[in-house]
Amino acid sequence: xxxxxxxxxxxxxxxxxxxxxxxxxxxxxxxxxxxxxxxxxxxxxxxxxxxxxxxxxxxxxxxxxxxxxxxxxxxxxxxxxxxxxxxxxxxxxxxxxxxxxxxxxxxxxxxxxxxxxxxxxxxxxxxxxxxxxxxxxxxxxxxxxxxxxxxxxxxxxxxxxxxxxxxxxxxxxxxxxxxxxxxxxxxxxxxxxxxxxxxxxxxxxxxxxxxxxxxxxxxxxxxxxxxxxxxxxxxxxxxxxxxxxxxxxxxxxxxxxxxxxxxxxxxxxxxxxxxxxxxxxxxxxxxxxxxxxxxxxxxxxxxxxxxxxxxxxxxxxxxxxxxxxxxxxxxxxxxxxxxxxxxxxxxxxxxxxxxxxxxxxxxxxxxxxxxxxxxxxxxxxxxxxxxxxxxxxxxxxxxxxxxxxxxxxxxxxxxxxx
Amino acid sequence: xxxxxxxxxxxxxxxxxxxxxxxxxxxxxxxxxxxxxxxxxxxxxxxxxxxxxxxxxxxxxxxxxxxxxxxxxxxxxxxxxxxxxxxxxxxxxxxxxxxxxxxxxxxxxxxxxxxxxxxxxxxxxxxxxxxxxxxxxxxxxxxxxxxxxxxxxxxxxxxxxxxxxxxxxxxxxxxxxxxxxxxxxxxxxxxxxxxxxxxxxxxxxxxxxxxxxxxxxxxxxxxxxxxxxxxxxxxxxxxxxxxxxxxxxxxxxxxxxxxxxxxxxxxxxxxxxxxxxxxxxxxxxxxxxxxxxxxxxxxxxxxxxxxxx
Numbered sequence: 001x002x003x004x005x006x007x008x009x010x011x012x013x014x015x016x017x018x019x020x021x022x023x024x025x026x027x028x029x030x031x032x033x034x035x036x037x038x039x040x041x042x043x044x045x046x047x048x049x050x051x052x053x054x055x056x057x058x059x060x061x062x063x064x065x066x067x068x069x070x071x072x073x074x075x076x077x078x079x080x081x082x083x084x085x086x087x088x089x090x091x092x093x094x095x096x097x098x099x100x101x102x103x104x105x106x107x108x109x110x111x112x113x114x115x116x117x118x119x120x121x122x123x124x125x126x127x128x129x130x131x132x133x134x135x136x137x138x139x140x141x142x143x144x145x146x147x148x149x150x151x152x153x154x155x156x157x158x159x160x161x162x163x164x165x166x167x168x169x170x171x172x173x174x175x176x177x178x179x180x181x182x183x184x185x186x187x188x189x190x191x192x193x194x195x196x197x198x199x200x201x202x203x204x205x206x207x208x209x210x211x212x213x214x215x216x217x218x219x220x221x222x223x224x225x226x227x228x229x230x231x232x233x234x235x236x237x238x239x240x241x242x243x244x245x246x247x248x249x250x251x252x253x254x255x256x257x258x259x260x261x262x263x264x265x266x267x268x269x270x271x272x273x274x275x276x277x278x279x280x281x282x283x284x285x286x287x288x289x290x291x292x293x294x295x296x297x298x299x300x301x302x303x304x305x306x307x308x309x310x311x312x313x314x315x316x317x318x319x320x321x322x323x324x325x326x327x328x329x330x331x332x333x334x335x336x337x338x339x340x341x342x343x344x345x346x347x348x349x350x351x352x353x354x355x356x357x358x359x360x361x362x363x364x365x366x367x368x369x370x371x372x373x374x375x376x377x378x379x380x381x382x383x384x385x386x387x388x389x390x391x392x393x394x395x396x397x398x399x400x401x402x403x404x405x406x407x408x409x410x411x412x413x414x415x416x417x418x
Numbered sequence: 419x420x421x422x423x424x425x426x427x428x429x430x431x432x433x434x435x436x437x438x439x440x441x442x443x444x445x446x447x448x449x450x451x452x453x454x455x456x457x458x459x460x461x462x463x464x465x466x467x468x469x470x471x472x473x474x475x476x477x478x479x480x481x482x483x484x485x486x487x488x489x490x491x492x493x494x495x496x497x498x499x500x501x502x503x504x505x506x507x508x509x510x511x512x513x514x515x516x517x518x519x520x521x522x523x524x525x526x527x528x529x530x531x532x533x534x535x536x537x538x539x540x541x542x543x544x545x546x547x548x549x550x551x552x553x554x555x556x557x558x559x560x561x562x563x564x565x566x567x568x569x570x571x572x573x574x575x576x577x578x579x580x581x582x583x584x585x586x587x588x589x590x591x592x593x594x595x596x597x598x599x600x601x602x603x604x605x606x607x608x609x610x611x612x613x614x615x616x617x618x619x620x621x622x623x624x625x626x627x628x629x630x631x632x633x634x635x636x637x638x639x640x641x642x643x644x645x646x647x648x649x650x651x652x653x654x655x656x657x658x659x660x661x662x663x664x665x666x667x668x669x670x671x672x673x674x675x676x677x678x679x680x681x682x683x684x685x686x687x688x689x690x691x692x693x694x695x696x697x698x699x700x701x702x703x704x705x706x707x708x709x710x711x712x713x714x715x716x717x718x719x720x721x722x723x724x725x726x727x
Contacts, residue, residue: 019438032723069437070430088724092445095721096464104440111553120479129475132552161482184437214430262550 021185021216022067022090027099029060029085029240059085062099069105069250072217074227074248076255077237078262084189086237087111090218091187102169105184105216107133112189119163120239120247123154127177134181144180152176172199179206186210189220204230224252225329250325253274256385281316281371281384282308282350288360288390299403303357307387309414314348315344318373322355323370325386332362332401334385336374362392363400455713460556468556473566476539477571479543491572493577495531499524506645516647517585521587524580525680526644526673531671532573533606534635539565540614541621541631548727561698562614566607584680601698608705609668616712621717624724640652642670649689665691667703676683697699 010184033055059082066072074348075083088094090101091109117126127148141148149155152173154165162170181287207230210217221227227234227248227312234251236258238246244254260350286295305322321336337344344351368386375381395404462469481487502523509511511548516522543561544551582592621627641664643651648665655661664670674691675698678684691697 018434021440023439025443058650069434090445093552101445104442105437107555118475118479120482121475125475125478129471132471133556138467184433192473212430214433263620382617413718 004290007294012069014148017177018068018070019254020066021069021105022065022101022218023171023265024063024065024067024086024090025100026095027060027086027089027101028058029082029089029094030097031059032346060089060096060238063237063240063242064099064297065235065242065245067215067216067218070211070214071233072211072219072231074205074231075218075237076227076234076251077243077296078259080239081237081238082236082240086235087189087218087220088186103185106135106182107180107187108181108183109187110189111187117162117170117186120161122161123158123165127158127173130174130177131181134178135183136181148176148180158228159385168199169222175203175206177368179210183215185216185218187218190222191198220386224255228252229328229330251344252329253386256383257317260383260385266360266361278312278381279373280310282310282380284369284371284384284387285310286369286390294390296375296391297360297362298393299361299395301360301362303355305355305369305371306352306393307384308352309382310348310350311348314345315381316343317346318376318381319374320353321372321374322357323372325366325368325370325400327366332367333357338374338378343355361403363398363403364392364394365389365401438584444481449469450621453498455532458557458559458713458717462563465557465560468476469560469564469567471569472560473567474562476564476568476725480568484608487634488575495524495527495576496579498527498531499610502527502645502679503539512646512650516571518587518681521526521580521584522677522681523645523649524583525640525676527579528573528576529602529606529673529676530639530644531576532569533610534638535569535572535608536566536607536633538628538633540610541628544615544618544622544723545628545727552724552727554678558723559615559716562611562618566611568616569610570607580680590680593685595685598695599677601695601702602634602672602679605668605698605701607703608673608709612705615709615716619716619723622719622723628692638669642673644673647689648674648691652691661691666701668698668705670696670703676695677704 038081057099061111063086074222075086077083085094087109088111089096090103091107091111093109093111094153117130117307121129127145128138128141130150131144132138136144149158152169152175154172155168157165157169165173211230217230219227219231231248234248235242235244236245236251236255238258241257244251263274284305284307285293286305288295288297289304291297291301307320307322309318319336319338319342321334321338322331323334326332337353337356344353351392366389368389371384371387373382392403395403441616483492484490486493499520503520507516507519507523513519532601540562543565547561550556551561565722581590615626617631648670651664652661665674671694673682674694678690678694683689
């Protein structure tokens with residue numbers, strides 16, 4: 001399943017006249033893990049002995065990619081896959097061991113909100129300091145100062161030392177500064193995960209307007225839903241290698257495969273003596289009753305999801321679950337045999353379940369069906385994310401995930417009281 | 419609404435056009451030595467506002483929430499002055515051969531404390547700003563430079579006290595000797611910067627450096643004619659190689675230069691070495707070369723700062 005990195009410059013793309021902003025060429029990064037850190041230890045373990053006290057770790061292996069202006073690209077991969085390292089190399093914070101990164105345009109790195117805030121200084125002083133760190137001149141900062149404070153919503157506390165701020169206030173001010181700089185390239189590392197929901201919405205809205213303005217955004221995140229929602233493309237990294245580069249939703253699907261593989265690996269590692277039984281989910285089909293597989297689904301249709309499970313030995317008591325996600329990764333529906341009040345008896349070999357989901361009233365778009373097999377206490381035995389997909393037919397009357405039949409009556413201007 | 423959309427799309431096109439015109443730049447490329455220095459100098463110049471802000475931050479944050487604030491930067495050297503004046507000058511009798519002993523000590527002490535503050539604050543500057551360095555790219559030379567800047571600011575306060583003291587004690591004379599301040603100050607700053615660049619970078623990898631620096635600075639205090647006179651050393655070792663080595667220590671040269679400028683006994687040829695100006699100029703040139711060399715070392719080491727911190 002590991003594919004070599006696709007060369008984006010060869011991929012036909014709709015808006016190919018956009019200039020390249022970042023070219024990553026054969027970038028490798030080696031970390032040396034040392035176990036001695038003081039002068040004394042270093043002296044003692046000098047020379048050949050010293051080598052035993054160091055270990056090489058390749059965080060990135062010959063990574064190449066070209067990023068075009070105006071794209072929003074997600075870097076995904078599990079912990080330790082090298083995505084944050086790659087972001088830091090792009091930002092110039094870490095030098096690559098070999099290979100080069102070339103880029104153009106102004107870069108702002110949002111690797112941590114409020115990096116560079118000094119606790120003893122007031123909010124006002126920190127705004128100027130942080131703006132300068134992000135590359136804004138004093139004059140421009142003064143011009144935008146009122147906007148920044150208004151965006152942060154903490155005008156009352158702007159002359160208080162930031163050490164007295166609550167963590168929410170701190171983050172608000174930091175984000176306000178960051179989005180009022182004028183970068184061509186914005187590097188974002190996980191910072192969207194902080195703050196309350198209203199604040200996150202504010203962040204995401206700002207990111208969207210950045211997209212409108214043609215800024216290039218590189219996003220490192222663990223939230224696959226966010227990648228599917230925000231990014232045009234994604235680079236999937238695994239152990240320092242580019243496993244996949246392409247459309248975001250495809251990368252997300254492959255990421256889920258890797259997570260599943262790792263889960264199985266971890267089971268093997270945890271207890272190598274026990275032979276690991278790997279249950280699997282084989283074929284899954286979905287179609288509307290009375291229609292062929294692949295036909296678009298209309299409202300009011302009944303969906304039939306058929307899926308076959310495999311268990312090499314006699315399985316425990318189990319349950320089967322089905323979940324439907326929309327194209328941005330949001331769950332729109334889920335059910336399982338347990339929720340339906342059924343306990344499935346153990347089986348060995350193959351076993352097929354059929355879910356009938358009556359009366360589909362979903363909005364226009366593509367939907368993915370995830371299947372999982374769980375034991376009695378709800379632990380996942382096997383998962384098949386995005387096993388199949390189906391399309392819901394285009395309704396010109398409405399948008400959104402669910403479909404309600406709209407009708408309009410013009411009541412007109414208020415009638416004068418009698 | 420559609421107007422706004424149009425504005426946005428032209429905005430977008432303009433941005434793309436600007437990007438297409440800009441040349442591709444390799445991030446953090448190790449270029450050849452001289453070009454490297456030129457390009458880092460340009461980088462730093464581009465960030466001079468940032469440098470200014472960092473210096474202000476250092477100064478503001480240092481005495482924030484203390485009632486006396488900046489007075490503290492005077493209290494320490496003045497206390498030292500009193501101790502040395504009483505103990506060395508009166509009890510041990512060093513003042514006997516040295517006229518205006520208080521001015522003499524304070525002249526040397528301010529020079530030394532400038533050097534000492536530059537060295538100790540630059541050494542910790544990279545480690546102390548690790549939060550920034552790990553998260554954001556800035557030319558890293560900015561941090562040692564900011565430390566030099568805030569040390570200079572503190573020095574200015576002490577220096578104005580010194581001038582005031584010489585005026586009050588009416589030992590201040592307007593003479594060409596005052597010009598010795600310029601090369602002397604230059605020597606202190608250049609050596610402070612050169613060593614600061616080296617030590618700040620090495621300290622990231624070996625934290626022993628900061629303790630080593632404390633010891634070294636203590637030695638420096640006594641290895642320069644601050645609380646005793648240069649002529650005492652000459653009388654002990656004679657006109658030998660040892661005297662030359664002792665004299666050509668840049669801190670000693672700078673201290674002697676300041677004494678020549680501000681201390682009434684400094685013009686007495688018995689109290690100062692020959693060719694002081696020439697020595698200062700040579701030291702300054704050597705110092706500039708050292709800055710260039712140590713900057714290369716710094717540039718080489720800085721690539722791994724973010725992961726070593």
